[in-house]
Amino acid sequence: MREVIDLFKINEYFRSEDFKFTMILIRRSPLTILGISITLLLIMIALLAPIIATEDPTKTDMSKRLLPPSMEHPFGTDQLGRDIFSRVIWGSRISLFIAVAVVAISLTIGTLIGLVSGYFGGKIDEILMRITDMFMAFPRLILALAVAAALGPGLFNTMMAIAFVDWVFYARLARAMALQIREETYIEAARAVGASDIRIIVGHVLPMAIPTLVVRATLDMGGTILTAAALGFLGLGVQPPTPEWGVMVSEGRRFITEQWWVSTFPGFAILLATMGFNLLGDGINDILNVRARR
Amino acid sequence: MLLDVRDLKVRFHTLRGIVRAVDGVSFSVNYGEVLGLVGETGSGKTVTGLTIMRLLDENAEIAGGEVIFEGKDLLKLPMSEILKIRGRDISMIFQEPKAALNPVIQVGDQVAEAFLAHESMSKEEARERVLDMFRKVGLPDPERIYRSYPHELSGGMAQRIVISMALALRPKLMIADEPTSALDVTIQAQIMNLFRELIREFNTSVIYITHDLALAAEISDRIAVMYAGRIVEVARTEELFENPLHPYTVGLLRSIPGSKSSGSRLFSMEGEIPSLLNPPPGCLFHPRCPKRMDICDKEVPNLLNVGNDHLVSCFLYGR
Numbered sequence: 016m017r018e019v020i021d022l023f024k025i026n027e028y029f030r031s032e033d034f035k036f037t038m039i040l041i042r043r044s045p046l047t048i049l050g051i052s053i054t055l056l057l058i059m060i061a062l063l064a065p066i067i068a069t070e071d072p073t074k075t076d077m078s079k080r081l082l083p084p085s086m087e088h089p090f091g092t093d094q095l096g097r098d099i100f101s102r103v104i105w106g107s108r109i110s111l112f113i114a115v116a117v118v119a120i121s122l123t124i125g126t127l128i129g130l131v132s133g134y135f136g137g138k139i140d141e142i143l144m145r146i147t148d149m150f151m152a153f154p155r156l157i158l159a160l161a162v163a164a165a166l167g168p169g170l171f172n173t174m175m176a177i178a179f180v181d182w183v184f185y186a187r188l189a190r191a192m193a194l195q196i197r198e199e200t201y202i203e204a205a206r207a208v209g210a211s212d213i214r215i216i217v218g219h220v221l222p223m224a225i226p227t228l229v230v231r232a233t234l235d236m237g238g239t240i241l242t243a244a245a246l247g248f249l250g251l252g253v254q255p256p257t258p259e260w261g262v263m264v265s266e267g268r269r270f271i272t273e274q275w276w277v278s279t280f281p282g283f284a285i286l287l288a289t290m291g292f293n294l295l296g297d298g299i300n301d302i303l304n305v306r307a308r309r
Numbered sequence: 310m311l312l313d314v315r316d317l318k319v320r321f322h323t324l325r326g327i328v329r330a331v332d333g334v335s336f337s338v339n340y341g342e343v344l345g346l347v348g349e350t351g352s353g354k355t356v357t358g359l360t361i362m363r364l365l366d367e368n369a370e371i372a373g374g375e376v377i378f379e380g381k382d383l384l385k386l387p388m389s390e391i392l393k394i395r396g397r398d399i400s401m402i403f404q405e406p407k408a409a410l411n412p413v414i415q416v417g418d419q420v421a422e423a424f425l426a427h428e429s430m431s432k433e434e435a436r437e438r439v440l441d442m443f444r445k446v447g448l449p450d451p452e453r454i455y456r457s458y459p460h461e462l463s464g465g466m467a468q469r470i471v472i473s474m475a476l477a478l479r480p481k482l483m484i485a486d487e488p489t490s491a492l493d494v495t496i497q498a499q500i501m502n503l504f505r506e507l508i509r510e511f512n513t514s515v516i517y518i519t520h521d522l523a524l525a526a527e528i529s530d531r532i533a534v535m536y537a538g539r540i541v542e543v544a545r546t547e548e549l550f551e552n553p554l555h556p557y558t559v560g561l562l563r564s565i566p567g568s569k570s571s572g573s574r575l576f577s578m579e580g581e582i583p584s585l586l587n588p589p590p591g592c593l594f595h596p597r598c599p600k601r602m603d604i605c606d607k608e609v610p611n612l613l614n615v616g617n618d619h620l621v622s623c624f625l626y627g628r
Contacts, residue, residue, distance in 0.1 A: 137367070200408035201419075206364055207403075208423040208474060209396030218422065222413045 040302045047301070050294025057288055061107040068101035072258040081274045091276035093266065099276065102258035103284050109259045110288055113174055113243045114236045120178040122232050125185025130216050130224065132186065133193025144190065150183040159242055163251040173252040177242050181235065188231055192224040226303060234296030237289040244285045260285045311514050312338040312361070312482055317374035319356055319365065328585045330356045332538040334374075335612065338482065343508065343515040345529030345546070347522050347561070349582050353538040354518045358484040360384075361516075362401050363391045378482070397427045400475040404487040406467035410459040416470050417443075417455030423477040442473040447503060465496035472504065479511050486518045501527060523565045526550060534558050537583055537593040540612060544619040554621040556598050592624070600625060 041047055060067060076096035084091045090099035132143040150158070163176035196202065197220065205215050246252030247261025255262050260281040267278030319331040331353040338344045346354045359365050361376050363383060376383040378399065383391070400423075403409040410416055420442065421435040430438075436455070443451035446469040459467060468488060475483055488504070489497040505528055508515055519525050525532055526546050533543040534557065542555040553559045563576040580597035583589050589596055595605035604624050612622040 199411075200403050200405060201411040203364060204401075204403055204409040204471070204474070205411075205419075205422065207362055207395055207401040208477070209392050209394070209426045210422055211392055211426070214422070214426060219411050219414070223411070 037302060041298070044298055044301060046294050047298025050291055050296075050298050053287060053291025054295050057107055057111065057291060060104055061111045064104050064108055068098075068104040070098040070101045072097065072102040072105040073256045074098075081270060081277070083274070084276055090280040091274070093263070093277050094270065097256075099263070099280050102263060103260070103280050105258040106260045106263065106281060106284060107288070109170070109253060109257060110240045110243060110285075113170070113177070113253075114239045114292070117174050117177045117181060117239045117243075118232045118235055120174070121181035121235075122185050122228060124178070125182035125187075126189045126221070126224070126228055128182070129186035129189025129191075130193045130220055133190035134197050134212070134216055134220055136194075136197075140190070143186070147183040147186050150180060151187075153180075155180050156242060156245060159246065160249065160251060163246050168251055168254050170253050170257070173243055173246050176246065176251075177239055181239070184235070185228060185231065189224055189228060192227060193220050196220050196223045230296060230300050230303060233292060233299055237292035237296070240285065240288050240292070310337050311340050311342075311379065312516075313375075313377040314357070314361070315375045315377070317357065317360060317376065318372040319353070319360055320370045320372045322368050322370060323586075326586050329588065330369075330538055330585060331360065332588075334535070334538070334540050336533045336540060336543060338514050338516060340481075341512050341514055342531065343517055343529045345525030345532040346516055346518045346535060347520065347525045347532055348535030349520055351537075351582050351585070352535040354535050355486055357535075358401065358486050358516060358518055361484060362395060362399060363388075364401070393427070396423050396480070397478045398480055399482045399484065400478070400480040402468075402471055402475045402483065402485040402488045405491050406464060406471045406488075407459055407462075409471050410467060412459050414458075415456050416459060416462070416467075417457075420470060420474045420477060423474050427478055438477070439473075442477055443470075445507070446470070446473045446476075448473075463496075464492050465500060468492060468496075468500055469503070472500075472507070476507055476511055476513065480513060482514045482516070483508070484516045484518065487520070488517075489524070490519070490521075497524075504528065522561050534561065537588065538585060539593060540620075540622065541594065542619075542621045542623075543612070544617075544621075548617060548619055552619070554615065554619065554626060555594075555623050556600050556625075557594050560597075560599075592622075 041051070074097060079092050079096035081094055082088055082092040088098050088100060090103060093099055093102070128143055128147070132140045158180045159176045162179050163173060166172035166176060202215060202219055205219055210218070243252055244259070244261030244264070247259045248265040250265065253259040253262060255266065263281035264278045264285070267274070267281070270277050314337065315335050317331055317334045318329070321328040321330055334353070334357055336344065346357065348354045356365070356369070360371060361383065365371070371384055374384070378394070383394070410419055417436065417439050420439045421432070424430060424435040424438050425432070440451045440455060443454055448454050448466060448469050454466070454470070462470070472488070485504070489500050492500060517525060517528055522532070529546050531543065531545050532549050533540050534555065535541070536557050542549070542553070542558045549558065550562065553562050560576070560578040564578060566575055578597060583593055583596065589606065591604070591606040591608055592598070592610055595601050598605065602624055610622045610624050610628065612620050613627055614620050615626050
């Protein structure tokens with residue numbers, strides 16, 4: 016199949032008019048720039064966590080219990096005397112990892128099922144779509160909770176639980192795209208040279224559907240971080256002492272009236288990460304729309 | 310004989326009823342021959358082409374007939390066999406060249422697909438073969454064109470690419486569905502010349518589908534005239550132009566601007582093609598026919614050989 020990354024093509028793209036136009040569109044939208052900045056910042060923090068964090072995120076020190084924010088502990092300390100700043104920094108790794116992994120899994124499964132469903136239509140479509148309907152009949156978080164409870168807590172199981180409920184949205188979208196794309200003349204032309212259905216799905220339908228699916232995936236990153244945090248908060252997700260934001264907010268509940276910083280800083284981290292990805296997704300969406308209208 | 314279509318019937322099941330798009334069509338194509346399939350929009354010529362390729366949509370039903378290609382009935386072959394024939398033995402060119410190319414894939418890779426679908430070869434070999442084809446169809450700077458996307462190409466270039474894709478595997482038969490209708494007249498002439506050269510060089514038989522009788526005459530050895538899903542007249546090109554028999558063919562010839570039989574004012578035929586949902590009884594052309602007789606709305610005329618390999622379906626020439 017086609018090479019995914021071709022350095023020559025990328026170089027060519029950066030010099031093209033198309034790229035300049037994209038840059039102009041980005042510059043015109045402050046919210047997109049904000050989204051990109053937050054997302055990049057988050058990625059930087061996750062990558063550089065060992066350098067940025069001032070302390071071991073799991074090191075307890077009962078003599079330093081619940082200290083308010085200070086120069087030494089910018090976000091204060093929690094009930095076990097752990098440095099909240101370091102825990103929030105390390106938490107970015109967990110959240111980003113969950114978000115990327117979950118989106119990758121559900122995007123792959125959903126796209127596969129959706130494209131097959133939409134392209135072939137008929138009975139195959141009917142069966143696959145009734146299955147996705149079954150998943151969509153439950154509220155997203157409730158189903159994820161049920162699956163997480165059934166699988167038991169833990170990082171891997173959290174990801175499985177979220178991917179389990181998320182793929183249906185990609186399947187729906189991919190199906191809609193495939194339904195539209197399969198009517199195009201170039202699909203007929205590909206058939207006319209003897210290309211098999213698999214070749215056509217992989218070689219023609221998938222490349223056309225990818226941009227839309229990627230936008231959806233970017234938009235979904237924020238939601239996934241939120242869901243993972245919610246599962247952690249409810250004790251069904253990642254378990255302590257792992258520095259996961261949801262878990263940290265949950266642990267701070269008991270002290271919220273007196274020691275507000277325990278829950279507040281990880282809460283802000285969740286807010287910031289979610290907002291960053293949502294703004295980025297919206298921005299990409301807008302840019303693609305403008306380009307489509309050009 | 311390369312292709313023999315016998316009494317082909319195709320129906321579409323629509324919400325408003327059954328449309329008899331192709332209703333008993335018979336014709337044949339010899340080795341190395343170019344057959345022009347001429348008719349108005351909705352006369353069933355494209356559907357005929359798609360049926361031969363087995364590319365019809367699901368709401369279409371092949372209600373009868375045979376499509377014998379080199380001794381095999383294409384309508385009875387399993388899909389796995391059809392996939393081998395498509396592109397390698399029979400290929401098709403579509404009306405809108407740009408629509409026939411995927412907008413997000415480099416055009417070279419799309420042409421390479423024809424090779425990769427049928428022959429086990431590396432991507433590099435396929436690429437070389439594609440570049441060869443690009444040179445053959447007269448594309449300048451093939452290397453650059455290979456890496457182009459469809460929106461970067463003109464209509465004429467896009468059609469050259471589509472032609473190179475259709476001829477890539479030297480098929481025995483090519484179905485060309487209005488290949489120049491979407492192009493400027495000047496480009497049209499270039500493409501027609503290229504087309505003529507290539508089919509001679511590759512010794513490919515062609516079914517040339519068009520609504521333009523004059524255009525069909527430029528390239529075809531024989532012409533079959535279709536009307537409302539039926540063939541009304543078949544003859545060698547010169548014979549058809551010198552001695553048109555069916556009143557519909559006569560009308561078509563008079564409608565060509567600058568033709569001998571037209572007066573100062575361009576002739577236009579009265580009426581329009583009948584609805585195929587509720588076709589008129591008898592000969593489908595009778596409501597528009599200037600030579601209508603009593604029998605015309607009662608019986609369907611057969612396609613008769615009136616000599617000189619000239620076939621016509623009209624009661625004026627017998628039953």
